[in-house]
Amino acid sequence: xxxxxxxxxxxxxxxxxxxxxxxxxxxxxxxxxxxxxxxxxxxxxxxxxxxxxxxxxxxxxxxxxxxxxxxxxxxxxxxxxxxxxxxxxxxxxxxxxxxxxxxxxxxxxxxxxxxxxxxxxxxxxxxxxxxxxxxxxxxxxxxxxxxxxxxxxxxxxxxxxxxxxxxxxxxxxxxxxxxxxxxxxxxxxxxxxxxxxxxxxxxxxxxxxxxxxxxxxxxxxxxxxxxxxxxxxxxxxxxxxxxxxxxxxxxxxxxxxxxxxxxxxxxxxxxxxxxxxxxxxxxxxxxxxxxxxxxxxxxxxxxxxxxxxxxxxxxxxxxxxxxx
Numbered sequence: 001x002x003x004x005x006x007x008x009x010x011x012x013x014x015x016x017x018x019x020x021x022x023x024x025x026x027x028x029x030x031x032x033x034x035x036x037x038x039x040x041x042x043x044x045x046x047x048x049x050x051x052x053x054x055x056x057x058x059x060x061x062x063x064x065x066x067x068x069x070x071x072x073x074x075x076x077x078x079x080x081x082x083x084x085x086x087x088x089x090x091x092x093x094x095x096x097x098x099x100x101x102x103x104x105x106x107x108x109x110x111x112x113x114x115x116x117x118x119x120x121x122x123x124x125x126x127x128x129x130x131x132x133x134x135x136x137x138x139x140x141x142x143x144x145x146x147x148x149x150x151x152x153x154x155x156x157x158x159x160x161x162x163x164x165x166x167x168x169x170x171x172x173x174x175x176x177x178x179x180x181x182x183x184x185x186x187x188x189x190x191x192x193x194x195x196x197x198x199x200x201x202x203x204x205x206x207x208x209x210x211x212x213x214x215x216x217x218x219x220x221x222x223x224x225x226x227x228x229x230x231x232x233x234x235x236x237x238x239x240x241x242x243x244x245x246x247x248x249x250x251x252x253x254x255x256x257x258x259x260x261x262x263x264x265x266x267x268x269x270x271x272x273x274x275x276x277x278x279x280x281x282x283x284x285x286x287x288x289x290x291x292x293x294x295x296x297x298x299x300x301x302x303x304x305x306x307x308x309x310x311x312x313x314x315x316x317x318x319x320x321x322x323x324x
Contacts, residue, residue: 015091025092028204032099035200037193039110044117046186050178051118057249062184063119064246065171067127068137070111072163072171075141077104079148080160084205087153093208100201107194114187136242140167140235147231157209158228158271162235165202165267166260168195170243173256176291188291195292206270213272225273232264232276255285 020026051059081101088094115124131137147159172191179188213221239260247253258279265275281289 013091015095017092020092021090022092024204024207025090025096028096028200029092029099031200032096032103032197035193035196038106039113039190042110042113042186042190042193044114044187044190047184048118050184061174061246061250063115063123063127064130065174066111066114067131068134068242069168069171070108070128071131071137071141072168073104073108073111075144076160076163077101077108079145080104080156080163083148084153084156084160087156096204100204103197103201107197110190110194114190118187134242134245136238136245139238140242143234143238154209154212154224155227157205157212158224159231161202161206161209161267161270162231162264164198164205165270166232166264167235167239168198169259169263170239170246170256173252173259173288176288177252177285178291180285180287180289180291192292202267202270206267206272209270210272228268228271228273229276232268236260236264255288258283259285259288 017026054062081097081104085094085097085101088097112124115127119127144159144163147155151159172195175184175188175191178184179192213224216224240257243256243260244253247256261277261279262281262284265277265279268275
């Protein structure tokens, strides 16, 4: 039920950040604004030399994973957060979700910045044609959007966390692996900024899910939990096939699936639920983890020098990032 239905008899209230009902809203707002960034200050053109050395199969993989990520960020920016916002409890929660919604659009635009730097117009058109025709991308897009439009508030939040903390990672794997090997580092720097945002998005919305879940009777809680695990398995089956289509030719499929299972468990942790898969960080390819944890160099925000971001350095992901 929408807890903020319109009441014509009530006074319209201005948001008051000096009186905050849930301090997690304030802390998340401060975290998100402190790490604000824009793709226009990044320099993927510095990777042109590396790009020219990639095989055609590697370039195709790069383009497809970024095309898929663009679609998911578009879904989050246009539908996901807008639908979750309808069930917000407070004005501060709306403010945070609005920030998240905007950054999802920044993420989607960032991939276009990468495409325009490395690809021809014809290649870019082919990338977007492929996303519209790929059965696995379209399946998860329609599956998720249907829940956003017709699901309960808790189902919407759980689905968002699955997307933010799990489904993105089949795409993130590629740039992180190359970065772990010291290649395509400027493109990967953008991905690490996106990844840092998604970590906060997943933990925040997961927290809101836990708050709502705890208010339900025990039997209703179990129904919601069972629904989440069913959704996880359905999404993983589809994501596994998507991964095979992307990575079989290059030989990384099994490694990507391990990474997916590890992050699926992280998504469940964000929701306050027990891990489903046995994979842990020790099972993930250390080159990929190295790509996540590599320290960025600073850049001058105004002159776009370097491959870091002066406003707020990229931070390594830690387990504590996934829970307040």
